[in-house]
Amino acid sequence: xxxxxxxxxxxxxxxxxxxxxxxxxxxxxxxxxxxxxxxxxxxxxxxxxxxxxxxxxxxxxxxxxxxxxxxxxxxxxxxxxxxxxxxxxxxxxxxxxxxxxxxxxxxxxxxxxxxxxxxxxxxxxxxxxxxxxxxxxxxxxxxxxxxxxxxxxxxxxxxxxxxxxxxxxxxxxxxxxxxxxxxxxxxxx
Numbered sequence: 001x002x003x004x005x006x007x008x009x010x011x012x013x014x015x016x017x018x019x020x021x022x023x024x025x026x027x028x029x030x031x032x033x034x035x036x037x038x039x040x041x042x043x044x045x046x047x048x049x050x051x052x053x054x055x056x057x058x059x060x061x062x063x064x065x066x067x068x069x070x071x072x073x074x075x076x077x078x079x080x081x082x083x084x085x086x087x088x089x090x091x092x093x094x095x096x097x098x099x100x101x102x103x104x105x106x107x108x109x110x111x112x113x114x115x116x117x118x119x120x121x122x123x124x125x126x127x128x129x130x131x132x133x134x135x136x137x138x139x140x141x142x143x144x145x146x147x148x149x150x151x152x153x154x155x156x157x158x159x160x161x162x163x164x165x166x167x168x169x170x171x172x173x174x175x176x177x178x179x180x181x182x183x184x185x186x187x188x189x
Contacts, residue, residue, distance in 0.1 A: 033121065035054035035057045048102055063083070085139060096131055
């Protein structure tokens with residue numbers, strides 16, 4: 001029964017995480033579509049550049065949402081390292097989602113707004129999303145294993161704690177006095 005409850009709890013946590021990831025992804029998708037289509041209107045002969053600008057803006061939205069909502073309970077690997085890794089992974093995701101657009105635009109010569117949106121959002125975006133989900137969970141927002149974290153900060157039983165090596169002195173001794181932090185200090189002679 002306990003194994004069934006543990007499995008249910010794990011599936012529920014996974015579903016909650018996927019729902020949050022999907023919500024942030026939906027918000028980032030809307031931002032991506034708005035910015036990209038605005039760029040396509042402003043510079044119609046540069047669809048790949050418009051796609052890149054839209055993806056960069058959506059990546060910023062996705063980072064903020066995922067860091068502070070979806071994966072807020074996961075350990076950070078260090079903010080600067082996390083940011084570099086996040087944007088590197090999203091750069092690869094951007095390449096994945098831009099390849100179908102570039103193929104449609106430059107190989108098939110489909111150059112309309114509908115063709116651009118289909119290539120980017122029906123083919124490229126799902127592939128990029130799968131890649132991002134896997135890498136976010138694996139490398140950027142790794143789940144800390146409480147058992148491993150506990151072992152990391154425990155001292156082996158064979159070795160005494162460093163503070164246990166201090167000599168014990170009676171508290172009323174005139175030669176020794178205790179500081180406010182509990183350390184033994186020698187009194188001046």
